[in-house]
Amino acid sequence: MIFKQLFETDSSTFTYLIADRNSGKAVLIDPVRETVERDLQLLKDLELTLIATIETHVHADHLTGAHSLKAQTGCKIAYPAMIKSSCIDIGIKEGEPFEIGQIKLNPLYTPGHTDHHHAYLIETPAQKLIFTGDALLIEACGRTDFQSGSAEALYNSIHNKIFSLPDETLVYPGHDYEGRFITTVAQEKVRNPRLGGGKRKQEFIDIMNGLDLPYPRKIDFAVPGNEQCGICPDSAPEEMKGLCSIHDQG
């Protein structure tokens, strides 16, 4: 297995490259449109074939690089199956592992940040790796106050699908805003200020309801744009069109 953790600075998003060394097949989890050229160069340098882009959910904070990567490589575009759009090639569901050569990526249905969010679990000979998207972050978690968010659903997802994994499980989040890259199940059970120390569901819901967060900067074009696999939508507000279409490709 080849594994790279990549970072996009404007939205503080992690993209993960996972490839099977033997077959040369690769996927990108949560690619970002701004870093498509970087990702293509890396695939070229490592002599890998991108077979698919895979989203954890319809992002509200950045446009996915899926459309652009497909246009330039011919890869498939995978989304949680609950999202219906003509641009999507593969619908992801829990219980249906996605195969990257000999590597199995196991989708885990983890609603709460959105109602369709999936995390992805890989079991290596040494450890389990979980890509938690915007469900569990390092000492934080995804917002539950927009799109189809639900604090109760997120609490259940994190406890039933993530905290139930072995303590040593490596947790790779969808974002970090403080220069951190990794955590473990054990570490979040201890240190996560919203969930750690055995916090109960109602405490978590109260914390999430009290966050008073700003309106997301890119949400008005990112959500409809990501429903179209990463194209700047016609419905984008005029003042956002410049930002939205800067990197349109393919």
Add this chain to the structure above:
Amino acid sequence: MIFKQLFETDSSTFTYLIADRNSGKAVLIDPVRETVERDLQLLKDLELTLIATIETHVHADHLTGAHSLKAQTGCKIAYPAMIKSSCIDIGIKEGEPFEIGQIKLNPLYTPGHTDHHHAYLIETPAQKLIFTGDALLIEACGRTDFQSGSAEALYNSIHNKIFSLPDETLVYPGHDYEGRFITTVAQEKVRNPRLGGGKRKQEFIDIMNGLDLPYPRKIDFAVPGNEQCGICPDSAPEEMKGLCSIHDQG
């Protein structure tokens, strides 16, 4: 590979169990005398044979469980080869991998906390794992103001042997005092307050020289005791003898 990250609360020490699933052979890196019974139970539960205890260095903050584990399992005791003592069975050196069945543990000479300190690197199919002992800690590093410490040597060790590894390398430290369990090379390059952001050698030396740390609680019996593989030494001060010998076994 079977991998467990274990924690001893009095000295905040991580012990690592690493085993080869096929052969059932296991080692413990930096076992602690207070948690020997826990370690023996885990080996039994997992049906593993302890072939060796392996130290990163002669600890000053706890007694190793090596002597006690050998007495109860017949395992070998491995130390950096620079430490000479009749209780040691195996001398560890950089360039001479230690084999646990099919797993190779690669010693890296990393002086600075002590002049004989070694870290241990394992390359799995997915990632590299480095057990950094008291060289690099999470957002910290080992002290350089006692035993054979040297801030200059530690700076060189961290830069040449650890920060030169790929960004995704998993860093498992010898201690953490704040509930953290893991970091990566990339994360420490960004966030470590003594080393991150490209700090130069003189800055690091000035930081280490200015720490003004308290005298280590157990050092007077721990250092001579660990030179005897974890036996409370006759030279232990009277007021320490109770604390020192509580857990004497084997």
